[in-house]
Amino acid sequence: MEHKFAERARFVTSSETREILKITERPEVISFAGGLPAPELFPIDPLKDACNAVLNEDGAAALQYSTTEGYIPLREAICQRMKMAGIDSSFENVLITSGSQQAIDLTGRLFINEGDAIICESPTYLAAINVFKSYKAQFIEVAMDEDGMLMEELEKRLQEHPHAKFIYTIPDFQNPTGRTLKLERRKRMIELANQYDVLIVEDNPYGAVRFAGEEIPPVKHFDTEGRVIYLSTFSKIFAPGLRLGWICADPFFIDKYVAFKQTADLHTDSFAQRITAKYMELYDMEEHIHKIKAVYKERCTAMLSCIEEFFPNNISYSKPEGGLFIWVELPEGIDSAHIFTECLNNNVACVPGAPFFPNGTQTNTLRLNYSNMSKKKIVEGVKRMGEVLHRELQKDSMLTV
Amino acid sequence: MEHKFAERARFVTSSETREILKITERPEVISFAGGLPAPELFPIDPLKDACNAVLNEDGAAALQYSTTEGYIPLREAICQRMKMAGIDSSFENVLITSGSQQAIDLTGRLFINEGDAIICESPTYLAAINVFKSYKAQFIEVAMDEDGMLMEELEKRLQEHPHAKFIYTIPDFQNPTGRTLKLERRKRMIELANQYDVLIVEDNPYGAVRFAGEEIPPVKHFDTEGRVIYLSTFSKIFAPGLRLGWICADPFFIDKYVAFKQTADLHTDSFAQRITAKYMELYDMEEHIHKIKAVYKERCTAMLSCIEEFFPNNISYSKPEGGLFIWVELPEGIDSAHIFTECLNNNVACVPGAPFFPNGTQTNTLRLNYSNMSKKKIVEGVKRMGEVLHRELQKDSMLTV
Incomplete structure (x- = not known):
């Protein structure tokens, strides 16, 4: 009965990224893919x-x-x-x-x-x-x-x-x-x-x-x-x-x-x-938000210093002063969808950046979330991602030589 | 900045009936206008x-x-x-x-x-x-x-x-x-x-x-x-x-x-x-619904018998077996919007029926809700409406003679 739908239904499909999020929910995966607040802070x-x-x-x-x-x-x-x-x-x-x-x-x-x-x-x-x-x-x-x-x-x-x-x-x-x-x-x-x-x-x-x-x-x-x-x-x-x-x-x-x-x-x-x-x-909501900030600051700082330590040098990334996300730009020609798959094989997840560009793709980008994982998992997860990135970027540089 | 709105904004305006409901919320008004459940039954x-x-x-x-x-x-x-x-x-x-x-x-x-x-x-x-x-x-x-x-x-x-x-x-x-x-x-x-x-x-x-x-x-x-x-x-x-x-x-x-x-x-x-x-x-939701039914049955029965007693004879109305509403049809030529205004002057409210007809109007109809008022108020409210209807229908028949 496809023909019954309104024309606008062609423009609305279940978000690709939400489907990705389902895959990353396996308990063994360290996920930086979602955008969830830290549930342990809910009052x-x-x-x-x-x-x-x-x-x-x-x-x-x-x-x-x-x-x-x-x-x-x-x-x-x-x-x-x-x-x-x-x-x-x-x-x-x-x-x-x-x-x-x-x-x-x-x-x-x-x-x-x-x-x-x-x-x-x-x-x-x-x-x-x-x-x-x-x-x-x-x-x-x-x-x-x-x-x-x-x-x-x-x-x-x-x-x-x-x-x-x-x-x-x-x-x-x-x-x-x-x-x-x-x-x-x-x-x-x-x-x-x-x-x-x-x-x-x-x-x-x-x-x-x-x-x-x-x-x-x-x-x-x-x-x-x-x-x-x-x-x-x-x-x-x-x-x-x-x-x-x-x-x-x-x-x-x-x-x-x-x-x-x-x-x-x-x-x-x-x-x-x-x-x-x-x-x-x-209750004092400011006090509550203060707790959130302290935790997110710790997690963001941990993720940034792990990226510095474990990621290849030719990668750039944002340094947020708040919020939930870090943005990573890989060297041109690297497809983050491939990186995503390789990371998932290593039980760590991110979100490929392409869908965030409304007209087509800038495929060498990815988004990392730090609010929803403990510091320990952040260290371990970024380390795993770093291994994948070193390997894949080396492959790529060998190909281009 | 009216020109900024999408074309569809022309087709969406705050519902007339919702505006009516605001007027009928004065505490001295016995209102059969809304469609609210009986709050005293909320668990x-x-x-x-x-x-x-x-x-x-x-x-x-x-x-x-x-x-x-x-x-x-x-x-x-x-x-x-x-x-x-x-x-x-x-x-x-x-x-x-x-x-x-x-x-x-x-x-x-x-x-x-x-x-x-x-x-x-x-x-x-x-x-x-x-x-x-x-x-x-x-x-x-x-x-x-x-x-x-x-x-x-x-x-x-x-x-x-x-x-x-x-x-x-x-x-x-x-x-x-x-x-x-x-x-x-x-x-x-x-x-x-x-x-x-x-x-x-x-x-x-x-x-x-x-x-x-x-x-x-x-x-x-x-x-x-x-x-x-x-x-x-x-x-x-x-x-x-x-x-x-x-x-x-x-x-x-x-x-x-x-x-x-x-x-x-x-x-x-x-x-x-x-x-x-x-x-x-x-809890047992069926038991809860049973209570709701008992109360609504009593209120509906009261409203129907009061309509029978207090409304003019040349009015017809539905006899619901459930739900929240009774529908009233006045003689042709009687405008229920006018009846609504006269009723409101008598501190009793109903909803004129015309807006329920998507293409234009059948203006001699009105809707009554019985779920949200006590039996006592139902009796008093229908009596007040009956007075208005007798008066207005008599005027109308004098005009048409």
Whole structure:
């Protein structure tokens, strides 16, 4: 009955990378492939208290249908957290979504007509690529260096695509590269957006997890015309299983998002919203995030020093100041899909980088995650990868000689 | 920045009826307008036990990212419940969704191209109309009588629209009419679907809440060719705030739904899935549903006898055997939007019926909900409505004389 499907079904297939993740779940594999937070840090006992308090205090209200916009005390708590990061907002700027994945999807629905140009970092977040593809967007990639998207190139792309719908950017500890857009470029991005009348979708799931370097305000902080739509989530600072994200934007946009959210799922789980708000009332979330940062810093540092020690010299890699990922560039001509297979034979897993480039492939790249493995496993896993890389790069250099 | 929106944004606006519901939430109003379950029946203490058990036993796994398909023990428990209703399935036929609203939305995404014909009951569920409209479907309405959709008319519509994508039907205690599709028509619907090679989307949120008459198997029970896609939910039998619904269909369809669900929100709240599965393990859900049925039966019976007593004679209404709604037809020429306003002045609320007709309006109809008000309020509310109706119908008959 293939013929029954809508045309858009051709553009949506189960993500390749998710299929890869299934293979890497074998217990003997040391996996740097996923993007999972460290589960040992989830605040299980505090959450128990929050569940009991919500059911005792709110009772049936916590289980009944609720408003599409979301639970007001949670939206207010989000505003407070954003304020610390440099974003002024009120709860009316905030729509609770079912994870930030839904925030990305609703953004596609609300803005993208077939063929619309979307400007993004090259590479960029895989699940956003899949969403925007499902709405048949055209991807305009902008090259990056270690300080994020290149502003000269962004301006060229804006000139070439005067009707581009939005700039999609992950300025903090980007997925997949771990790179951070530097301060001057954030200001410049806003100037360019104003000048070329384009929206900015700032996807910021990792910003709260900075463990090194200096805080930089989000792009939204510099927004003077309400043209930045800011997306974030509780997944990296609390519990991803609860599927709680949010959109912060001008109420003009929020109104339209709400209409689409109504058709998508009426509203986000009210119980999850209330227990998260209650947790923030009863416990110190900053203290909790502090613990996450300490652990991720240790793991990132360990991975970086092992890469330095065990990987061949002609490999470059990013040095993140937060977030979950390190990006590795192999010498040109090395196919990371092959490296992936060889690594898996050695019981260590990474993600090949090609799928993160929306138009075709830059096949000599790969992504490593450090948040989900112990330091011990990181040392052992990077060592195993190093063996594979030395062997494969030597083969390659012998071939090219 | 209106010009930035995608074209589809024109077709999606905040539902009129949801706006109405806001007005009717004033505490002095007796409201038959919403479609809310009775909150006093939510199993709050059992849910507390379930939360504690899940966090004690599953720990971090309950809070981590999870598979798109959903938590296997929950999917298996759903299969068991569907088996009691006459549907044979395994967990591989089941995808957990964020409420059955998402199941409807994913159905629209997966199947509807612009202009595709969707065959539905006239009237039908408002939120499904809004979803399918957002995908620019064409609605082909089929008239109903007290026993549901008329099969002769369905066949005519199938002949006129040989490429119709699916028949969207709510066979049990339909929203908005409260009517049930009788047994012979279910069998006939399957025959017609097979003959005309069309899919059936069976939306069944209320089937488990039958409080009178004899059980009738779902349309899916008679499906011989895997062409019925069955949607249901925990919202009417457990807790709507948790946003847990499901799709039961052939794995061929489930695979495609999973790909779209990945782009929509990755997966449904894992904690909500696990506490619901745990509740069904620790407690007797049938016993709980039995309580719901007893209360709804009492409220429905009260409302029907009050309508009989207080409404004018030239009004007809449905006599549901389950679910949440009674449908009222006023004499032709009476505008229920006006009745709604007059009722609200009398501090009683209903929903005008026109929005439930996807193509234009049958303005002399209205929907009453009985699940959310006590018997005492039902008596008082119907009495108030009766006063309005007597007055307005008398005015009208004086005008037409």
